[in-house]
Amino acid sequence: MTWRDTLASIPSVVRFGINGYIEEAIRRTGEVAAASLGPFPAVFVSRPDLIRHVLVTQNHVYLKDNPVFELLRPLAGNGVFLSEGEFWRSQRRILQPEFTSRGVDALVDGMASVAAAVAREWELACRAGRVVDATETMRDAAMRIICHTVLGVDLGADSARLGRALDRLLLLLQVELSVPGPLGGTVWRALEKPMLAAIATIDEFVAAVIEQNRAAGAAGVVNRLLESPDPETGRTMTAKHLRDEIITLFIAGHETTANTLSWAWVEVCRSPNILERLRAEADAVLGDRAPRAADLPRLPYARAVFEESMRLYPPLPFVPRIAATDDVIAGYRVPSGTMLVCSIFALHRRPDVWPAPLDFDPERFLPERRAAIAPGAFVPFGAGPRLCMGNHFALAEGAVMLSTLARRFDVARAGADVGIAKLPGSLRPDRPVRLRLRARAGT
Numbered sequence: 001m002t003w004r005d006t007l008a009s010i011p012s013v014v015r016f017g018i019n020g021y022i023e024e025a026i027r028r029t030g031e032v033a034a035a036s037l038g039p040f041p042a043v044f045v046s047r048p049d050l051i052r053h054v055l056v057t058q059n060h061v062y063l064k065d066n067p068v069f070e071l072l073r074p075l076a077g078n079g080v081f082l083s084e085g086e087f088w089r090s091q092r093r094i095l096q097p098e099f100t101s102r103g104v105d106a107l108v109d110g111m112a113s114v115a116a117a118v119a120r121e122w123e124l125a126c127r128a129g130r131v132v133d134a135t136e137t138m139r140d141a142a143m144r145i146i147c148h149t150v151l152g153v154d155l156g157a158d159s160a161r162l163g164r165a166l167d168r169l170l171l172l173l174q175v176e177l178s179v180p181g182p183l184g185g186t187v188w189r190a191l192e193k194p195m196l197a198a199i200a201t202i203d204e205f206v207a208a209v210i211e212q213n214r215a216a217g218a219a220g221v222v223n224r225l226l227e228s229p230d231p232e233t234g235r236t237m238t239a240k241h242l243r244d245e246i247i248t249l250f251i252a253g254h255e256t257t258a259n260t261l262s263w264a265w266v267e268v269c270r271s272p273n274i275l276e277r278l279r280a281e282a283d284a285v286l287g288d289r290a291p292r293a294a295d296l297p298r299l300p301y302a303r304a305v306f307e308e309s310m311r312l313y314p315p316l317p318f319v320p321r322i323a324a325t326d327d328v329i330a331g332y333r334v335p336s337g338t339m340l341v342c343s344i345f346a347l348h349r350r351p352d353v354w355p356a357p358l359d360f361d362p363e364r365f366l367p368e369r370r371a372a373i374a375p376g377a378f379v380p381f382g383a384g385p386r387l388c389m390g391n392h393f394a395l396a397e398g399a400v401m402l403s404t405l406a407r408r409f410d411v412a413r414a415g416a417d418v419g420i421a422k423l424p425g426s427l428r429p430d431r432p433v434r435l436r437l438r439a440r441a442g443t
């Protein structure tokens with residue numbers, strides 16, 4: 001990008017932060033934009049075929065161990081999100097069975113029991129005339145769901161402490177990623193201590209998860225992971241590997257779904273007819289009982305609201321890779337060592353790919369209109385061999401939470417409307433999403 005392009009992108013940066021900057025860089029410089037991401041030189045792409053090139057057809061060229069993901073290494077170690085090669089393949093084979101569509105079906109009752117607990121808390125807030133913070137509630141609920149269904153522990157008072165440690169960590173990582181070149185080293189050294197303190201809190205939690213599972217001898221995922229060998233190599237996990245995987249599942253398994261749900265509530269407040277449709281569907285399918293796995297195919301509107309939230313606000317707005325060998329992309333020479341950044345945010349807002357891309361319109365995802373979505377246009381979970389392992393889990397959780405709560409409450413925004421947080425990383429609202437609730441009669 002020239003300095004002129006950089007100056008011209010300021011309004012987008014002010015509005016959408018780093019994601020606006022990437023989107024604008026691609027728009028200004030053609031389909032392949034050489035710029036930088038914080039301190040790191042990078043090349044940005046957002047066209048469906050180019051993202052497919054990086055993540056699917058040439059996935060053997062574009063690897064995960066890039067400088068941006070390296071920032072996550074002290075936290076997520078060599079877990080399945082960050083690892084590569086044979087080790088990654090083997091870890092994924094061990095973990096995958098829990099997250100197939102059938103595996104997730106077995107977890108839906110657990111999701112529904114957390115959703116019911118949130119409904120009870122919202123009920124109390126209604127009676128007290130209290131405004132609720134949807135960002136906090138959805139985050140707390142998503143944490144409880146991943147802990148209850150996958151990690152075999154119930155989070156009590158720990159959730160607030162863990163939430164604070166994670167917030168601190170995310171903020172520090174985002175600051176690291178935002179500081180340009182020469183200043184980077186100094187800032188990073190200053191951040192190291194608070195970062196390690198936050199990681200220590202999370203490590204303590206993981207140690208407790210492993211201990212509780214061992215002591216209970218329960219047939220949960222954690223014990224199965226400890227015991228079940230990779231079907232191909234016969235290798236079982238060491239304690240360090242298990243720690244890395246538990247942190248990976250805990251973080252990947254709640255931050256993304258929580259943000260998607262927060263954005264869904266933002267949009268529900270903006271268009272009350274969405275709430276009415278969610279409610280009509282939930283009333284017709286569920287009556288007054290909790291959702292079960294068999295109900296999910298009959299809740300297409302709840303799923304569509306969740307999917308449209310992921311389109312307009314992709315929880316992981318960009319996916320970085322590093323070129324292991326020289327390559328050519330759209331006629332542009334990519335030397336080995338280049339960081340390629342696939343912008344899911346920019347892809348999901350491209351006017352040549354999505355009609356009226358800035359409108360929040362869940363109906364795009366209803367079965368009758370779904371076929372009109374161009375191939376490769378919707379990739380909130382990534383693509384290729386590194387596709388999100390929790391995609392079925394997230395879609396189930398989204399439908400369960402939205403239909404449970406929409407059936408029980410009228411919601412309206414309390415306070416100012418929200419925008420997109422400017423720092424890089426997961427795509428959060430820039431302020432708490434505060435809701436005024438009214439319990440619906442007879443539910």
Ligand code: HEM
Pocket residue numbers: 064080081082092146248249252253254256257260310314315316319320379380381382383385386387388389390391393394
């Ligand atoms: C709205 C929800 C979610 C979104 C949008 C999302 C998005 C993504 C994306 C884009 C990737 C690919 C990253 C890359 O290619 O570098 C990914 C990977 C991953 N996600 Fe998710 N995720 C979500 C929920 C979950 C949940 C609920 C879990 C676990 C329960 C999970 C576990 C993982 C794991 C383990 C990986 C790494 C897979 C691998 O590299 O083999 N995610 N996710």
